[in-house]
Amino acid sequence: MIEIKNLHAKIGDKEILKGLNLTVKAGEIHAIMGPNGAGKSTLASVLAGREDYEVTEGTVDFEGADLLDLATEERAREGLFLAFQYPIEIPGVSNINFLRTAINEIREYRKEDPISAKDFMALVREKSKLVELDAKLASRSVNEGFSGGEKKRNEIFQMAMLNPKLAILDETDSGLDIDALRVVANGVNMLKSENNATIVITHYQRLLDYIIPDFVHVLYDGKIVKTGGKELALELEEKGYDWIKAELAN
């Protein structure tokens, strides 16, 4: 699905990713954990194509294409989805209109006809149930006046609507209560298939009680420094990150 090799990226003069390697195959869920400032959100932003970051070295292969050579919207149309840590509000633009525009742009890219109103509404009904999103939220302005939990659920709703190949969840669990966390995780689990993959970026172990990862990676100082199974997350929860820092120092 995606193969990241020796990725270096900086913002301004500050290098944040310092030779990151990561391979994710179809059907897998990978969790990326790490202390504050390790570069977790930078990784998500760089993969999605945010302009503030400059890639100085390395390659990213996404389904056979050179991801770094694609514009932000082309990456999205190729099937890369980022669930934002802080979803953006767009006043006056309904969620429905927003998603319909997105779906049709993606379809146009694939040389498909625009989705019919009937099919689109059926899709909205089906997918909003999946994340227990109130139908009213679907017709409200994008994220405007949504609570923190609603915004995150809306991200997963959008993900369900756009059906990406690779979804990156950037601290989707932050600020969620246990019920919202369960709903979000349920959504992710139900969307999981043999053909797609998910990268879950998180600070805490608790999300991984609901979304069971195949691999857990520790990101520290711009690199993946440790990789393990689900038990690694538990170990991190218990011991914090200091032991990894100590290990690296030796």
Add this chain to the structure above:
Amino acid sequence: MANYTEDELAQDLENQEYKFGFTTDIDADQAPKGLNEDIIRFISAKKDEPEWMLEHRLEAFEMWKKMEEPNWAHVKYKKPNFQDIIYYSAPKQTKKYESWDDVDPEMKETMKKLGISMEEQKRLTGTNIAVDFVMDSVSVATSFKSKLKELGIIFCSFSEAVQEHPELVRKHMGTVVPTSDNFYAALNSAVFTDGSFCYIPKGVRCPMELSTYFRINEGGTGQFERTLVIADEGSYVSYLEGCTAPQRDENQLHAAVVELIAMDNAEIKYSTVQNWYPGDKNGLGGIFNFVTKRGICGLNSKIAWTQVETGSAVTWKYPSCILKGDNSIGEFYSVAVTNNYQQADTGTKMIHLGKNTKSTIISKGISAGKSHNSYRGLVQIHKNATNSRNFSQCDSLLMTDECGAHTFPYIECKNSSSKIEHEATTSKIGEDQIFYCLQRGISEEKAISLIVNGYCKEVLNQLPMEFAVEAQKLLTISLEGSVG
């Protein structure tokens, strides 16, 4: 990153010029350049006007000569030379059109380019818009006349109204915008050549949108049109106005006067989509749009102005409401877009005279390029206007670091039982918002269009359906590639 760069976008935009910048090759009957009494007599004679009309014009001219051009607006421009303007230009075929078939084919072509297809409208039942088309200074064609006549509705060119309905014109013209009101209103009163006239009889609800399309075609001409809309007691009308002009290097002057009269229990909705040629990207050429628009409300009546302003090099325009009757309502919804070197100083005046009068002002300014966009508004509550209310909201959206947004709200309140609210915001179009859209697969162009249209939604929602679609497209075209 292989993103579509600003430069490429800018280049595309240069190539994609003002869509309406064509001229139509029609013989025109013109007055010589300049302004004096003889020219005014010439215009009046050309229009075969009654004596009282000529006198009205000459009086206005005398007043105008003593007046000075206003300079309080937040705009900078080279003052027009009033002796260098052609005050009368009419397509040569000036006979009245008995039917659509009589209209000059060149003219029909022009209308088609503008998207006014009356032929289609005639064929399609269900499209309910009657159109009056004013090119340069003369009203060319009015559709659906007979159908309206059955209801007693008069919808015709202003000149025709002077001939056919002198009593109505004489009684109402200048009652809302007096000749002496301001420099440009006086000029207009002296030299206006045509415009639209509309009268809705008592208790009649006009079943279709009435629309006037204004077009400046000839070079060196000014356009001075006059519109008078009278809604008699208990009637309703929705009126639309669209404007375009060809691309020229010179600045052309447009100085219109619009008067609305809503008698007791009547309602007038007046919508404008103004897209006069804005000048090129270096600020060369473009229309000077100096317009006086005002309406007066009787008892329980309502006037709503909606405007989408994307054109003109300089705009100076304040559609206003005099809320004279008790319980009357005034509304003003505006989107003003400026790009490149455009300047707009626009807003409204809400004059509360009657008791329980209510006014709402929603103004959305969008500045791009190196343009300046100002909201100027006056809310005036007079001492007898007990329990009056006003709500104003003025938002500004900045697209670049080089443009400016300014707000000049004036409030004068002489009645302590009144309530006035004013809200204002200024924001820069969010790179985060654009990134969010891009990440969902939406192109930058569509993203800006979505965001801007969302920002203007409250105003666009006020427009009739057909116009709202046109306005949305216009906003997108005006702002393409303007984020910086």
